[in-house]
Amino acid sequence: MPEMIGFLKPRQAVLDRRQEIVADLKDLLPKGCLISEERELKPFETDAFLAYRRLPLAVALPETTEQVAAVLKYCSRYGVPVVPRGAGTSLSGGAIPQEDAVVIGLSKMSRILDIDLFNRTATVQAGVTNLNISEAVSADGFFYAPDPSSQLACTIGGNIGMNSGGAHCLKYGVTTNNLLGVKMVLFDGTVIELGGKALDAAGYDLLGLVCGSEGQLGIVTEATVRLIAKPEGARPVLFGFASSEAAGACVADVIGAGIIPVAIEFMDKPAIEICEAFAHAGYPLDVEALLIVEVEGSEAEMDAMLQRIIDVARRHGVTKIRECQSALEAALIWKGRKSAFGATGRIADYICMDGTVPLSQLSHVLRKTGEIVAGYGLRVANVFHAGDGNMHPLILYNINDPEDAARAEAAGNDILKLCVDAGGCLTGEHGVGIEKRDLMLHQYSRTDLGQQMAARAAFDPEWILNPSKVFPLEGRPAA
């Protein structure tokens, strides 16, 4: 397909020195920690934003913070761009490299360093997967709250890079609200620590700035995160509606009534069909829209909260209510929801949008989204975190048909602009990456972006770190 998103022109001086750079980096790393053969570089040429790929110059897989520092120090000294990478599950192209870049992959740094139940913290290396943290403390009755759908694979380092969310953020917040500290390497190899087991460190909130910075401010090698006691029980309940608008309005009214369930997930009919065919979760197929509402607590508490939600749903003409009867059923319901993207990928290529809108705009934006996509002659499936207005329209298309692909990308851009115009934002949890980079000026003025870039330059004056991402390529300060 024709590429609509540009990359920075590779630095010729770096390409010309490729052999030398590879040899130097090999010296800095243990045996087997530097990849430079084209065949072995292939798996690193893209992430979960599959439409774009670039073969990197080399991939470094360090085993320690010191090795990360050594590689960064070398790269900044010689002006070699660096692209950090966790598990490569970014949906916005955050981990897609470029021809003159060294990828620093954190996959070998996958040890849990400290579990401190008294203080409810876990300190882990950046390559530990999101789910591993919860699994490590589950038997003791704790969990780590942010739960992106890719949690089986995605790493905590990547979660910090993107400030990842998930279905249960409505109650527990996103990564930045659950991150207590990091050890990170700056562009020139300096190692710093921010935060820790004590809350609210003195000075500027650098931890808050680093979280969600998409690998542009440094490379996080260790993280300390907050653990939370698991609720006594949790119960997802399915609510079917005759229209998406009714479901959307119900969400706004549940929140407006002061009820905050742990999660409120939304699926429209196409999404229900796709997920049900994949997971056999028992989703009703005779409704236009489905809400998965999860409540938690003791049996009595769940019953009480559920009753209040049912009362609101009835006012919005709910046509079907199904409570799951077993832990197995509950697991299936979540499996269906969390597999939504993968299941969609079985039937078509898709691009996934991630705009967030104010709850009062949900119904309006859903309707307009349908109109936009239909206007391009394409289909859409909607599956998203409704409680916090974080929408995920999946635009289905054929990646091998260049015109189809161009239409899908155009439809996606229109939808994101719609989200911004409705008072929302371009991305709620997937990050800007390359995908939404050129739309940033729809949300921010040049002055606003200039201030963000100034903050970035305080960390990385030469724009070595993940340089093709987040900020439009034109209008950048001269390095």
Added chain:
Amino acid sequence: MIVHFEPASEEGIASVVRSAAAERVTLAIVGGGTRAGLGNPVRTDRTLSTRRLSGIVTYNPAEMTMSALAGTPLAEVEAALRAKGQMLSFEPMDHRPIFATSGEPTIGGVFAANVSGPRRYVAGAARDSLLGVRFVNGAGDLIKAGGRVMKNVTGLDLVKLMAGSYGTLGILTEVTFKVLPIPPAAATVVVSGLNDAEAAAAMAETMAQPVEASGAAHLPESVRGRFLDGALPYGAATVLRLEGLADSVDLRVEKLSAALSRFGPVSRLDAEATRLLWVEIRDVKPYVDGTRRPLWRVSVAPSAGHQLVAALRLQTGVDAFYDWQGGLVWLRMEADAEAQLVRRYVGALGGGHASLVRAGDDVRASVPAFEPQTPAVAQLTERIRARFDPARIFNPGRMAAGA
């Protein structure tokens, strides 16, 4: 005489800043001025107040967000929220009692100083509720960051950077923040007679229970009588707050009381006593003593709080009580501030930070109010400051010697 500006618009603020930057004159940025004692003492050529930039801009209870101009009185914000059954989840401390200041705290000041209270350790600090800001940087540019939705990862999170920057990066003109419903019911479980170490264990046990405690504080016998007019049961009081639906609170009080009975005698406070007690804890009632005896606010890992106090007691005269499961220690020194001692022990106990909240002028002039940073972090801080306020006209020295 210090020139005092009170612009009534963003443009007015920007224009004052532009001329100040051009002339290189420094500005003290103030809201209600009730927290002027936080941070290092600042001497400036002029003062700029956001007081006249006041009013709630938008409030949509069903979206749980509010936007307000920075100079809006906190009381006005909280009254508007209360009328719709909502609140600021981070329960900002009122600094007027300990500083003996008067006037009206502003919502901008709350976020500029990242002021939080007891619920912070589970519900997040002010910075966690802040969704969007508008501010004027040191060049006089109006900058917008963040937005008004709960989830937003579009670009760098300058919102977090602005929270707690004490006006040294820019002048907040408008803030948009998340709010939460007021829990319909609340109760406090009191465990009596525990020493500090036992209390730390009881609080950790509470946080391991599925009861969602929203407050965990320990009030040693030396301060107990200062709370609720002395109505707490005899002996040190370890207090645990539970909030939610009425039935749920009752169930959880039972569950938690059973789990904690092995530590000591357990009793329960009703909703009204609970409300009052946690306001008193929030506002550090025991040390509202009309003195300027040095007062430290120390943040450490919860397990380290009581160890810090025990270590200090061997060396100097100190009184203390604990919030945030033991991780927030309020230390009132009997005489000297003992800055080196306090900060050395904090470092030795796994790290954290000690902020000098109150002291006599001579002490404040010589002791950095905030925990000194490592050289690398201090350098980053400097570089950021230089890119927001290149002429260094905002609150110079408020946070650190350079910033």
